[in-house]
Amino acid sequence: MKRYPSAKPYITDREKKYVLEVLNSGILSLGKKQERFENKFAKFIGAKYACAVSSGTAGLHLAMIAAGIGPGDEVITTPFSFVASANAILYVGAKPIFADIDPLTYNIDPQKIERAITKRTKAILVVHIFGQPAEMAPILKIARKYNLKIIEDACESLGATYKGRMAGTFGESAVFAFYANKQMTTGEGGVIVTSNKRIYGLCRSLRNQGRAENMQWLDHNRLGYNYRMDEMSAAVGLAQIENIDFLLRERSIADWYHEFLAPHGDLIQTPQTHPHNTHTWQVYVVRIKNRNINRDRVMLDLQKQGIATKPYLPSIHLFSFYRSRFGFKPGDYPISETVSASTLALPFYVGLKRPDIKYISNKVIDAVKKYN
Numbered sequence: 049m050k051r052y053p054s055a056k057p058y059i060t061d062r063e064k065k066y067v068l069e070v071l072n073s074g075i076l077s078l079g080k081k082q083e084r085f086e087n088k089f090a091k092f093i094g095a096k097y098a099c100a101v102s103s104g105t106a107g108l109h110l111a112m113i114a115a116g117i118g119p120g121d122e123v124i125t126t127p128f129s130f131v132a133s134a135n136a137i138l139y140v141g142a143k144p145i146f147a148d149i150d151p152l153t154y155n156i157d158p159q160k161i162e163r164a165i166t167k168r169t170k171a172i173l174v175v176h177i178f179g180q181p182a183e184m185a186p187i188l189k190i191a192r193k194y195n196l197k198i199i200e201d202a203c204e205s206l207g208a209t210y211k212g213r214m215a216g217t218f219g220e221s222a223v224f225a226f227y228a229n230k231q232m233t234t235g236e237g238g239v240i241v242t243s244n245k246r247i248y249g250l251c252r253s254l255r256n257q258g259r260a261e262n263m264q265w266l267d268h269n270r271l272g273y274n275y276r277m278d279e280m281s282a283a284v285g286l287a288q289i290e291n292i293d294f295l296l297r298e299r300s301i302a303d304w305y306h307e308f309l310a311p312h313g314d315l316i317q318t319p320q321t322h323p324h325n326t327h328t329w330q331v332y333v334v335r336i337k338n339r340n341i342n343r344d345r346v347m348l349d350l351q352k353q354g355i356a357t358k359p360y361l362p363s364i365h366l367f368s369f370y371r372s373r374f375g376f377k378p379g380d381y382p383i384s385e386t387v388s389a390s391t392l393a394l395p396f397y398v399g400l401k402r403p404d405i406k407y408i409s410n411k412v413i414d415a416v417k418k419y420n
Contacts, residue, residue, distance in 0.1 A: 049353065049354045050354050050404075050407065051354035051355075051356075052354060052355050052356060052395040052400075052404065052408060053356050053395060053397070054229070054356040054357060054358050054393060054394075054395055054396070055228065055229035055331070055395070055396060055397050056228065056397045056399075057228045057233045057397075058295060058298075058397070058398040058399065059284075060287070060291070062287040062290070062291070063283070063284045063287040063288070065287075066081060066283035066284070066286055066287050067280050067283045067284060069081075069283065070279045070280050070282075070283045071280070075279060076278060076279045076280065077276055077278050077279050078256075078276065078279070079279040079282070081279050081282045081283040081286050082100050082277060082279055082282035084286050085098075085100060085282045085283075085285045085286040085289060086098040086099065086100050086239070088286065088289045088290065089224075089239055089241070089285070089289050090241060092207075092289060092292060093214055093216050093217065093222075093224075093241050094214050094217050095216065095217060095222075095241040095242060095243050096242070096243040096245070096248070097241065097242050097243065097244075097245070097247075097248035098239050098240070098241050099239065099240045099241075099242075099248060099251040099252050099255065100237065100238070100239050100276075100277040100282060100285070101237070101238045101239065101240060101251075101255050101275045101276070101277055102236065102237060102238070102255075102274075102275045102276060102277055102278075103225065103236055103237060103238050103275075104132065104201075104203040104223055104224065104225025104226075104227070104238035105132040105135070105136065105225075105238070106238060106255070106273070106275040107223035107224075107225070107238040107239065107240045107275075108132060108133060108136035108173075108199075108201060108223050109136045109139045109140070109273070109275075110240060110250075110251045110254045110255060110273075110275065111136075111199050111221045111222075111223055111240055111251075112136055112137060112139065112140045112142070112199070113140060113250075113254060114220075114221060114242075114247045114250050114251055114254075115170075115171055115197050115199055115220065115221070116170075117137070117140050117142050117170055117171055117197075118140050118141050118142060119140075119141035119142065120141075120142070120168060121140075121141075121142040121143070121168060121169075121170040121171075122142060122143050122144075122145045122166060122168040122169045122170065123137045123142050123143070123144055123145065123169070123170060123171045123172070123173050124145045124146075124147055124161055124164050124165065124169060124171075124172045124173070124196075125137065125144055125145070125146065125147070125156070125172070125173040125174075125175065125201075126146065126147065126149055126155070126156040126175050126177070126384070127146040127148070127149070127363045127364045127365045127381045127384045128149045128154055128175075128177065128361055128363060128364075128381075128384040128387060128388065129175040129177065129201070129361065129364060130203070130204075130361060131364050131367065132203075133173060133175050133201045133364075134146075134364045134370070136173075137173065142170070143168075143374075144173075144364075145164050145166075145169070146164070146364070146365055146380075146381055146384075147160035147161045147163070147164045148160045148381045148382070148383045148384055149381075149383050149384050149387065150183070150383075151383050151386075151387070152320040153177070153180060153182075153183075153320055153321075153322055154177050154178065154333075154387055154391075155175070155176065155177050155180070155181075155182040155183065156174060156175065156182055156187075157383075158182075158183050158186035158187050158190065159186075161187065161190055162190050165190075165194055165196075169194065169196060170196065170197065171196055171197040171198065171199055172187060172190070172191055172196055172197070172198050172199070173199050173200075173201060174187060174198060174199070174200050174201065174218070174219065175201040175203075175204075176200065176201065176202050176204060176205035176208060176215045177204060177205075178204055178205075178319070178329075178330050178331055178333055178360070179204055179205050179208055179231070179299070179327050179328045179329045179330040179331070180205060180208050180321055180322065180325045180326075180327040180328075181202075181205060181208050181209065181210035181215040181325055182210075183210075183322065183324070184210045184211075184213075184218050185211070187218075188218065197219070197220055198218060198219035198220065199219050199220065199221055199222070199223075200215065200216055200218060200219040200221070200222035200223070201222075201223055202215045202216040202222045202223060202224050203223060203224055203225035203230070203238070204225075204230070204330040204331075205328060205330065206224055206230065206231045206232060206292075206296075206328060206330075207231060207292065207296045207326075207328040208325065208326055208327060208328045209325065209326045210322075210324055210325055211324045216241050217241075217243075220242065220244055220247060221240055221241065221242040221244070221247050221251075222240070222241050222242070223238055223239070223240055223241075224238060224239045224241065225237070225238040226238060226239075226281075226285060226288075229330070229331065229397075230330055231292075231295055231296060231299065231328055231329075231330060232285070232288035232289065232292060232295050233284065233285075233288060234277065234281040234282065234284045234285040234288070235280075235281050235284060236281065237277045237281045237282075237285060238277075249261050253269075253270060253272060254270070254272045254273060254275070255272070255273065255275040255276055256272060256274075256275075256276055257272040257273065257274060258270040258271050258272025258273075259272065295398065296328050298398040299328055299329040299396075299398075300329075301329075301332075301396065301400050301405060302319070302327070302329045302332050302396075304402050304405035304406070304409075305318065305332050305334075305394065305405055305409060306318055308405060308406050308409035308410070309334065309409050309412070309413070312413050312416075314337065315336070315337060315338070315413060315416045315417065315420060316334050316335070316336065316337065316412070316413070316416060317334065317335040317336075317337055318334055319332065319333055319334070329396065331358075331360060331393040331394075331396055332393065332394050332396045333360045333391050333392065333393045333394075334391065334392060334394060334412070335387065335390050335391045336390045336391075336392075336416055337390075338416075338419075338420055339386070339389075339390065341390075341416065341419045341420060342419065343359065343389060343390055343391070343392060344359070345419060346392070346412075346415045346416055346418075346419065347359065347392055349415040349418065350411060350412065350415055353411055355394075355395060355408055355411055355412075356395060357392045357393060357394055357395070358392065358393040359388075359391070359392055359393075360391055360392065360393040361388060361391075362388050363381060363384045363385050363388045365380055365381060365384075366378065366385065366388075394408060394412065395408055
């Protein structure tokens with residue numbers, strides 16, 4: 049039986065060489081590999097500064113602090129995201145206010161944002177989901193109208209563009225993450241990008257226990273965190289960002305999924321890309337159209353055939369913690385809930401070939417037909 053994991057990283061001899069150089073140097077944190085990685089990453093995104101951190105979640109936390117968000121504030125965001133985006137709002141004592149999503153792109157619906165604004169609203173945390181940016185023009189217009197800050201969770205959308213402009217360059221700061229299923233990886237790790245020198249300096253201090261910006265040893269002038277990226281992870285990241293054009297180009301395996309699944313549009317909704325966007329495919333997520341089909345049974349059938357899939361993504365507001373704390377209930381964000389119950393991410397990683405995608409697609413269609 050053929051076996052396909054849901055994701056796996058693409059590692060070459062360059063990554064191994066750079067990591068070995070770090071190990072041989074004896075400098076395992078805050079070294080030259082991290083500096084080079086940050087500089088190359090900022091240049092790729094088109095931002096002035098990049099601050100490497102231990103995870104995308106850590107980056108979102110620091111971005112919230114740098115934006116001055118705290119107790120009593122509200123931040124509007126999407127319920128259809130990995131839970132870290134909303135959690136980061138809670139870390140600083142603020143309250144996440146959800147706005148429902150567009151039913152085709154699964155990004156936050158700008159029209160729903162304005163309805164959610166109150167006198168406590170301080171920022172919009174925009175999540176660019178699955179590899180394509182949100183509809184930024186109306187979001188920017190809303191932010192200007194109500195004097196709101198924009199922070200971008202671009203953790204899933206490295207290299208994606210909206211109207212020719214790179215995701216991660218619209219807000220006062222943006223965060224990228226490099227878990228092994230992303231477009232590039234550092235194992236664990238993330239980066240905050242900004243063109244604001246104050247935010248950059250603050251994040252550099254906050255990631256390193258609040259150390260003073262002159263970086264003198266044991267001179268700490270604010271509460272900080274141990275959110276540093278280790279030098280081995282930075283070495284992997286450096287190798288990956290040097291190879292980023294190839295890594296993003298290989299995400300075009302999405303075209304093969306389109307080819308084999310599109311003829312079955314009565315059963316499966318394939319991902320939709322907004323005309324303004326370029327999509328860099330962190331994952332390939334399909335939606336089962338028949339709401340009476342139990343998505344999890346389809347996933348189990350595929351698992352038995354060696355095809356790993358994931359339920360992307362549960363709606364955050366229906367997690368037990370959020371329901372108990374804020375009183376959320378089914379029906380509060382119906383589009384997000386419907387999408388959450390019917391979508392699954394198919395195997396997606398560099399190295400899959402056209403016959404693999406055809407095989408997986410056929411098995412998916414067979415599994416859905418079984419219960420249709």
